[in-house]
Amino acid sequence: MNPAAILPDSGDTAWMLTATLLVILMTLPGLALFYGGLARSKNMLSILVQVFTIFALISLLWGLYGYSLSFSGTGLFFGDFARLGLRGITPDTLSGVLPTVPEYVFVAFQGTFAAITVALIVGAFAERIRFSAVLLFSILWFSFSYIPLAHMVWGGGLLAEDGALDFAGGTVVHINAGVAALAGAWFVGPRIGYGKEAMMPHSLTLTMVGASLLWVGWFGFNAGSAGAASGLAGLAFINTVLAAAAATLAWLGGECLQKHKPSMLGAATGAVTGLVAITPAAGFVGPLGAILLGALASPICLWGVSGLKRLLKADDAFDVFGVHGLGGMVGAILTGILAAPALGGTGGPNPDTFSMGHQVWVQCKSVLITLVWSGAVACLAYWAAARLTGLRVPEDDERRGLDIGSHGESAYNIQA
DSSP states (O other): OGGGGGGOOHHHHHHHHHHHHHHHHIIIIHHHHHHHHHHGGGGGHHHHHHHHHHHHHHHHHHIHHHHOOHHHHHHHHOOSTTTTHHHHHHHHOBBBBTTTEEEEEHHHHHHHHHHHHHHHHGSSSSTTBBHHHHHHHHHHHHHIIIHHHHHHHHHSSSSHHOOOOOOSIIIIIIIHHHHHHHHHHHHHOOOOOTTSSSSOOOHHHHHHHHHHHHHHHHHHHHHHGGGGGSHHHHHHHHHHHHHHHHHHHHHHHHHHHHHSOHHHHHHHHHHHHHHHGGGGTTTTSSHHHHHHHHHHHHHHHHHHHHHHHHHHOOOOOTTTTIIIHHHHHHHHHHHHHHHHHHTTTTTTTTTGGGGGHHHHHHHHHHHHHHHHHHHHHHHHHHHHHHHHTOOBHHHHHHHHHHHHHSSSSOOOOOOO
């Protein structure tokens, strides 16, 4: 065998390291600032602490057992413990999934996905949950929902065998987190004064900065999922630009029809909606398909954060389910249509045998399995947290804000 054939490709490795850094940027500080700006000023710091700590916690658990159970072994729902504590990996070990990239790089890249998925959920129960409950829920849900779904889709498990298409995490990340977020809004209950008092974002400037960092970081999320510095990465990259752009404009158009005024919050939310929707499809659809996907996802998610939210009677504080859950479902299902070669798509890994009807059915099954699995695990995890730590902070702490009540410090110390 030619020794060069088993050496990592320096270009692919450099790109994957860069993509990993971009996904970290999405979480720290992107998501933290996006959510923090949406909170009231008395809860800003609590959001930053939750996102920051979850990133550290899940990164550690990923190295200890998450990666092994997700990407080693051949089980339908879980892998095995062959890579427990990352044993057996050396700087020269190549990834079995990405054969031109060192395995340590692949471990780090996938670890950022796990961390941001768990961090997304905090937007639903923001401003009233105990910090200890956040940590306990995160450990349980990561272990029994994120890991098995990552294995089922990307690690050769049940959904991979079924032929489900999920380029960068429509099911594993967005639907998974969105369902857990909705369950959290129900379990934790509404904020004091919800529906009676105005709960306006305290800094749309920070939300815009966070949304911008999310958009930039998403290129690592989507284009990085190509696993190489390749034409496929280029396709995912341009699709990410176009879907987010189309969704931004479509959301603003919907706001103009509803309220006759386009908003900064609408622009930021629309962009994130497009980014969510294109995630499962980024490497499977053509540029026109990406534009269509973004344009269709926006009005659906706009209804999701307004009409559907009222129907569900859930205080999903930062609309995690309406944007990530619903947007992920739209993206996952439409991937089965727009991936068709006749519509400019790539046809997935088997373009010669691509069948739109069959693929849509497979995509729908993957969505349903994700909904049921994540919802069941989330309910059990919230129940356990309620029994062991309690879910809600005391009423007095909630009224004065979690910054002081839970953490003893404030995001803003203004001198008199």
